[in-house]
Amino acid sequence: MSARQWSRDLGMGVRFAFTGGREGWIRMLLTAVGVGLGVALLLLTTAIPNALAVRDQRNQDRLDYTYGPHRAKAANTLVISDTDSTFRGSDVRGRLVEPEGPRAPLAPGLTKYPAPGEMVVSPALKDLLGSADGKLLRERLPYRITGTIAEPGLVGSHELAYYAGAKDLAPRFDGWRTARIDHFGPPKASPVNKADPVLILLVLVVFVVLLMPVAVFIATAVRFGGERRDRRLAALRLVGSDSRMTRRIAAGEALAGSLLGLVFGTVFFLLGRQLAGSVEIVGISVFPSYLDPSPALAALVALAVPAAAVLVTLFALRRVVIEPLGVVRTAKPTRRRLWWRLLLPLGGLACLAPMMGQGRNNGTFNEYLVIGGVLLLLVGVTALLPWVVEAVVARLGSGGLSWQLAVRRLQLSSGSAARLVNGIAVAVAGAIALQMLFAGVQDDYTKYTAQNTDRVQMQVNLSRGLPFLPAAQQFAATKGVRKATSVGSTELGDGRWSSDKGPANTVGLTVGTCATLREMADLPSCRDGDVFAVTGADRDADVAKLARPGRTLHLDASDGAGNGPDVVWTVPGNLKRGRALIGPAGFKESGVLMTPAAVSHRMSATLTGSVYLALDESLPDAHEYVRNTAARIDPLANAMVWSSSERSKQFTSIRTGTSAGAVCVLALIGASLLVSQLEQLRERRKLLSSLVAFGTRRRTLGLSVLWQTAIPITLGLLLASTVGLTLGAVLLKMVGATVGVDWPSMLSMTGAGAAVVLTVTLLSLPPLLRMMRPEGLRTE
Structure with missing residues (x-):
């Protein structure tokens, strides 16, 4: 059979589809809508790899590693602090910024940095803060909105993000949340992670499982109107066409519906593409510009769908006997x-x-x-x-x-x-x-954590040197908090922390009230001014080496880059002993425990406060009240909800x-x-x-x-x-x-x-x- 004969018969079927009167048009429109829905989802699928790549690239472009190397102040440096938070289950990306010169790197999506007390926000965050639902979050962000972050600075249309102006951030360098940077983006030498075979298997199976129903529906849609089509085919046999020609004409009708379905599918996809910018599905949002199908994959869809329509029709009619007086399918x-x-x-x-x-x-x-x-x-x-x-x-x-x-x-x-x-x-x-x-x-x-969620539901880590005992009182007065326990901690070593080698042996130092320390260790007696050496856990050998009366130890006061004053402490002669218990953090720890009266002013500046909170979780927004209190006490506080496990x-x-x-x-x-x-x-x-x-x-x-x-x-x-x-x-x-x-x-x-x-x-x-x-x- 020649290609010319095939094209002529298929073309005749296409003409029949478009000139079949009201019934023919209804039949073809039904086919086109069914095929169009499938084509729209196929086009969406071909656009997903590009959307994920753009999201990843946008996220890479705005990376600001606050734990990078220490830099000196210059005309091209920016001090930045990570103030990420969570609001009712949604992540809020926050940054405090302080440019130090005219050539400070500008974050993607910004035209200039906000002044202290001001902030620029994502459109979604602006809408949330302006609504009644955002009242609690507005209390946490006491900055005046002066602009919005443009699309290049966001990974999705529903992302909650802000940049707030600040001052005097440099003294708060800690090598963790605050740092000085000279560019945005990943480090020049990023490690290459080896792909996990199981995750690759998951991705492959996901794509096959999601696309297979689409293909089935397209194959079903091209067979709409089968019973009426059979009567038309019998009429064709009556006027002289043979059985093969009749099947090719039927395939031409399906081809017409599939071609119109491609048009419908493109329209559906473009409408869905615009709609995608206004919806969020299971925490994922995109901008319409992200959904740009790969030209090669889109061309494959445009060729595969009409070809499938012809093949499915021919396959469906392979055992159907079409005679001039009817179709032998009713028997x-x-x-x-x-x-x-x-x-x-x-x-x-x-x-x-x-x-x-x-x-x-x-x-x-x-x-x-x-x-x-x-x-x-x-x-x-x-x-x-x-x-x-x-x-x-x-x-x-x-x-x-x-x-x-x-x-x-x-x-x-x-x-x-x-x-x-x-x-x-x-x-x-x-x-x-x-x-x-x-x-x-x-x-x-x-990964299963050691956190005891029955005892503690939230933990707030404060900036180094911030008074943590008064902070506990403010948290205790917060709505939804049943109990607040605060401790300050750092490390003790037998050498200077700012030296090249650092200390050879270290042990933890924890400061708290007697009531707090009794939750962490079995103590013989306690009054303010006492110091204890606690054993019964993993670091007993270090405690034995370092916690000896008269020995001079060095406190960790470094900023994460080896800089900082050398703060020393001499182990007192009236050192008491204790046995470690499972503390509020969920584990036993050997170390040195100290009451507030035993801590000098220089030592207190090296302590990092942590507040452990027991909540009334039946109260709606209990977590948000805690986060608001944390933001009032310390804008750089890190409030974490405890969980028994963490997932990749x-x-x-x-x-x-x-x-x-x-x-x-x-x-x-x-x-x-x-x-x-x-x-x-x-x-x-x-x-x-x-x-x-x-x-x-x-x-x-x-x-x-x-x-x-x-x-x-x-x-x-x-x-x-x-x-x-x-x-x-x-x-x-x-x-x-x-x-x-x-x-x-x-x-x-x-x-x-x-x-x-x-x-x-x-x-x-x-x-x-x-x-x-x-x-x-x-x-x-």
């Missing part, structure tokens, strides 16, 4: 064969099996085998589901009238019913496997991105299902009108439509659960994790899939009621 179809459908999931398992037990210690996973294996398993769902639906509905017995109507309809067109829920089944199967994989490896990316940021970001993608896919599933359901109802309009004209109750017809949806979706979810559990178990074996089922996640994903179908069914009831009128039998 009882031949039973579907099972053997070749099982080959797909078995082939997927064969691809993944060689990588079982590989884990992260035996090299990287073969990405081609991973993608191929997961694809085959998920495609296996779409191949097996029609067979399962056909086999089950053929054995369904008698029941009520609505049940009989639904079952008979399913028996006549089980393939259409299976196509309706194929996307849901694929999405649920992939989601179950992903949830199992996430649950199985999350312990590897979780990379792992968390992948899981967050997966949740965002799942939301988009579920939205696409719902929209596409609704279009498909409306298309099927439109094709059955005359049948429904006939049944109503013969006296069938609308309630009965409505229930029959519900059964026609409920039976396939139930079978689809059962099959999806089976395949998802199998895929999840294989992936866990691949990473060397213990196989286990995350039942809550599995049930939630299955329930989400069922909820989408139920919602679509309810939304389709109004048009169904309009179609169930005897007037629908009228024809012109």
Whole structure:
């Protein structure tokens, strides 16, 4: 067959699609909308790598390492302090800035630095501070807003960020939160982190799982109007076309719908691109300019979608006998064969099996085998589901009238019913496997802390030298605080901290009231002015060496760069002994304990205060009240909420991105299902009108439509659960994790899939009621 003949027949099909009258236009618009929704999500997916790259680059461009090398004051230096905070679960990026010369580096997104007492803020922060919800945060940021941060200085449209002007920051150098810098951006010699094979596996599986339902929906959308198309094809045979030519013309009609779908998809994508700047999904926001699809990937979508439309149509018609008097599909179809459908999931398992037990210690996973294996398993769902639906509905017995109507309809067109829920089944199967994989490896990316959250819920670290005992009183008077315990701490050594070598032996020094020290050690007696040497933990040997009466020790007063005064202390002769207990920080510690009266003025300037807080967490915004008090006491205070575990940021970001993608896919599933359901109802309009004209109750017809949806979706979810559990178990074996089922996640994903179908069914009831009128039998 020549290419010329193919192009002529396809072109004829395209003309038929555009000149088929009102019915043809409705059919093509339904196809175009279904394809367009899928194309929009594909374009969004092709834009995600660029969006992530831009976000990462924006973040790199504004890096300001406050723990970098010590620099001298110059015309091109800037003193900057990290004042990051949190407000009701959202991160707030804050910086105090003090330019020291006319050539001080300017942060991205700024035209000039704010004066002391002023700040420039991100648009999202400006809106929050101006609203009633931002009242508590406004108390924490007592600066006058004089401008906004431009897009180059932000990683997302909903990011909360500010730069506030300050003065006299240089004396507060600590090598941690405050430093002098001469440029923004990463260090010139940044270490290259080795990629984690398990995280790469997660990313690969995530992309396959999220994109596979999109491909299924596009394949379903190009087959809209199948029953009416068959009657048109019979008419073509009647006027002289052969069967092959007829199939090519049908493929041309699908091609027309897919081409219009590309246009619709581009429009949907551009609308969604603009909308993306105004929404935030699971903590991720972007600017519209970030969503710029790769030209190569966009071209691939533009070529793949029409090609898929032609191939899917030809494949669907491969066993359909098109004759001049009709299409032999209304007769009882031949039973579907099972053997070749099982080959797909078995082939997927064969691809993944060689990588079982590989884990992260035996090299990287073969990405081609991973993608191929997961694809085959998920495609296996779409191949097996029609067979399962056909086999089950053929054995369904008698029941009520609505049940009989639904079952008979399913028996006549089980393939259409299976196509309706194929996307849901694929999405649920992939989601179950992903949830199992996430649950199985999350312990590897979780570090369990020693923090006792029953005893302490928050900790506030103050700047060095700040009086910490009065601070405890202010925190104790804060709304929502039940108890505040404050200590000051530094290190003692047997040599100068500012020397090149530093001390050879060190031990911790902690200062607090007698009541506080009794929480940290078992003391024989205590009154203000006492000093204790505490043993019973890991540093007993250091305590024995250094805490000897008459010995002169040096306090750590350095600024992190080896600079600072040499502050010394002589161990008193009346040194008392004690045994370490588990303190407010959650662990035992050997060291020197000291009451406030034993601390000289020079020594107090070296102490860093920490306040441990027990909260009434039933009070809303208890954490915010604490953060506000901390900001009033010390703008550079670091308020931390205690937790029993900390999770890897990379792992968390992948899981967050997966949740965002799942939301988009579920939205696409719902929209596409609704279009498909409306298309099927439109094709059955005359049948429904006939049944109503013969006296069938609308309630009965409505229930029959519900059964026609409920039976396939139930079978689809059962099959999806089976395949998802199998895929999840294989992936866990691949990473060397213990196989286990995350039942809550599995049930939630299955329930989400069922909820989408139920919602679509309810939304389709109004048009169904309009179609169930005897007037629908009228024809012109």
